[in-house]
Amino acid sequence: MATMKKRSCRVSSLIFLFSAFSLSESLFSGGETFKRKVTVELNPGGEAPPGGDLLHARAVGDNDTLHFLFCSLGAPTLLLVHTNTTSSTVKVNWTQFLNPNISGGLKVEPESSVLYSNSVVFSRLLEYNDVNDTAEVTSDLFPPYELQDFTWSRLNLSDFTARLCGVAETFTNGSLCLQLSVFESEGRDQPWPSLLHTANSSQLGVWLDGVLPRATRSRFLLELRAVGGAYPLNTVEVHRSIDDEYTPSIFQVSRWVSAVNSSSDVGGFVQWKPVAYRRSAPALEDATPCRHSEPQQRSGEAAASSSRLIRAFYTQPETFGLNVSFGLAGEPFYNSTRFLSWTVLVGVGSPPIDSFSPLVLAIMAVGLGTPMILLLLGGVCVCVRKRAAASSTVYEPIN
Template sequence: MMAASRTPCDVLLFLLFSTILWMCAEFSRNLSVELNPGSSTPPPGGDLVHVRAVGDNDTLHFLFCSQGAPALLLVHTDVTSSDVSVNWPLFLSRNTSGSLRVEPANSIMSSTALVFSRLLEYDDVNDTAEAPFDLFPPYQLHDVTWSRMELSGAAARLCGAVAQGSICLHMWVFAGEGRDESWPRLLHTANSSQVAVRLDGLAARSQRSRFLLELQTLGGAYPLDAVRVRRSIDDEFTPSIFKVSEWTSGANESSEDGGAFILWKQVAYRRSPPALEDASPCRHSDPRRRSGRALAEVSGLVRAFFADEEERAFGLNVSFGLAGEPFYNATKFLSWTALVGVGLAPADAFSPLVAAIVAVGLGAPLVILLMGGVYACLRKRPTASTSSYEPIN
């Protein structure tokens, strides 16, 4: 039985629908997860989680490590065959760079590490939340005894005991585009991961204690030396929050293929699960140059991967709470979330709901004015006069 011949219209329709499907197809990556790659036993001093995210023609390597201060390393390669190798004896000695490699080395397009180095606490006696702070001795996170990594798919959880409470870090890697279920509901892509920091039950050293989290970055041809703040009138996904901070390279603002970014909404939450009434604004300091050599001393991951990156290290503090906000003792809980990825950071567009509200808000008055003008014109229009003349005899 012969197949019916296709007409030119059938071919055009087929091409049209194929193009639409191709344009609408969501970019995704194939994820694979490995705990302590190449090691047959749990290494002393902390774990290393490797998430390999393979795309159509590139690979992202996410490495989350608790050897020393917790750190997330993101390496972008331009091949699909790249992989990670670890020389564990050298890695555990923490005195040699190059014990962790991404091979082939010539395929690496960018490499950036984010290190959670210190937790700072201060006594906000006057309730101003402004510098200069009356700082207590900081909590050095490389001195914390961290738990073993808890894995769930492409997600890892890490906790450590601090001040009779705990500080926990949750890391997720995503295969495609989506949005987190809980606030701040960050938009993510297949080129990003998400990290949440939670301070739970810490014994504050004053009744008016507030906290700051010190973050440091290292590596990349374009170091993360600038923070840009984006503003929007659409707060549908994070009510009452209109600002997004993006830590990136000031010299590489529009790169789609090499630059890294760290993005967060300027909000933390005082309870779990987060709710609108427990939202607390947060701020950040300007990035400042730091010592890459000193950073390698506190992070086993930085020491293992990077050589001398002295000129590429920058750091900033994220502070939680503003003047008049409840102090940490009010709930003894804080959570903050950030997105870490490569390329252009995802940005929220106006949702259909907001677009409809704006259209109604602006369009309805114009329609009313237009109809009112037409009605007024019609009312003022002179009517045709009808005169009757009597015949003249």
Template structure:
């Protein structure tokens, strides 16, 4: 009996140690990297130099780590683009030859020095905004004939505003770009980007509440008040990715059982690169949850699913962005995909005349959502309660057996 009690005690201790270790592994999350952020508009442009044309600006956010530096460069020359350069030096710096940079025909007019410190670079370009007449409510632009599409909005032809010292917040670095092409369609509407930069790991305040790290930035894209060209219009956004020798070339879809932070969404999509030797170059990523919102203040009722096309194979192509031509050259390796908004049966764009979508751009491994404390608590109660009941039941049975004396034999007459 004593040996049996010892086994039960050991099993109980093992169970609680295992539960504590499991919970600590999820809650701990590993080391939270910290970076020091600094913001600079039009780096290296002296007051005596000619100013950039209206609507053209270059934002540089420097994220300094212990032994490395991330350089985020957001530019509104041509199609808006975000360039990310990762170096192994704490003193690397951005150098811009402004006359050549503004001419948009000179490669190498933007560099990160020393060039030998560059470990990895990648960029995302917003190249086109497609509008199509979804008369049959298929919500699949790949099944439409070319006649179903309206002429695309070429974002490289837009005039951009908002990237200036008045709109920058050094305490919580972010920048906003809004633009239009001067056509009647954009007379009362706009296409906007909100780019946020982070010093440490955290989570967005608004849905879809993406988990970010100090190695990533968040971009929120929205279309507001643009008159649709058909009663059943839907939109699709074309993204181009440039990544040096290894541009993003595949999309991974990860699944989860936890939707606490983004209700009703159990997936996350990652557009990642496939370097030949992952130990020699840190991969970059574009990460999002397949959901958009039809109103400025996201709520569950206004969520609408989105889908992505398969990435086109990397190819040499002239970039639509002056920033990428200046950094990568006239024909960098470029990949592209489309993100379309809405599914069959979902309201069309005309219902609210608003669409917003949020994603991350970063270097290294994409952030991974672990189970939230609420889900862990439910799991602990669901798994722990039956075990506790079994242990208590076993103890009660043993105590009852010990308290009951063995039955005595009655004499036989």
């Protein structure tokens, strides 16, 4: 009898687990996600210009279009333009585009369809000697690497991914690389930090590989500049979570947004997890925290002079800049592996938010629901046994 009860309990638990998992999948999988039709073109309307490339990825939705433009003429720059029509196009006047003193070389037409535009310029790489292992930038800062002066490779295309690597005269046996990915629908990369992306975002991976540091205790910073129009990215919000399922040990995400428009679906964002990795195949023991400085207003002219794409598209842009520093006090220095990678999302609308996976939700449901079900079943069994015992003690009438 006891054996049968145990088997019954196990069967009930399995049935409940299967039901909870199925229910969570149906509720949280979201069905078919929103998709865009993506096409990629290299150097639109012309041949490969000397010294770099211009990539145009066009992502068409139901009634709008996103234009992602990635340029290596000068400092690497990603420009995102959102239009309210599916027929908007990019026009490049290469004579004006290649002239560093003339704006207007790149336009998105019709110009009246443009809802929003913003760009991210990877302007400088900074290195400092952390002699006292405090991870504080002091006077031991070396002369910066100006990325506009790098020699950049041609863009290496593969489907909706483009890779770019550059070297400087002062680099020894190493390079700085960037990889842009554009997406048709929602998903996430398998390698950490496994950022959640949507069809409204692109992803940029940055890594420093094999560069000989200028000191044995070197740490690095990356300077970014956000260049835009009506809604410049001027503040960083930090959102915390109790879930580190997709990026182990990391419980927060940083979002560079417009303070005026941060609560609206209109506008754009730059989003990242505050973690970098010291090896090309990320593992938990190779994770290193990163920090950001507060955005500060910068010269729009300086951004335009460092990037041909900024000069070609904007006339009087609003510019804010910040630094992302890699490593905290007590963390290994760059020289330990001579590798450092960091990943960031750039998109429009609301930034994607991580949520518990269906499996985790099912486990939580089982963990919380099973004790309640057992209590209820126990109560029912007790009541049934009492009723059966009471009925067995009653004398039956004798006919």
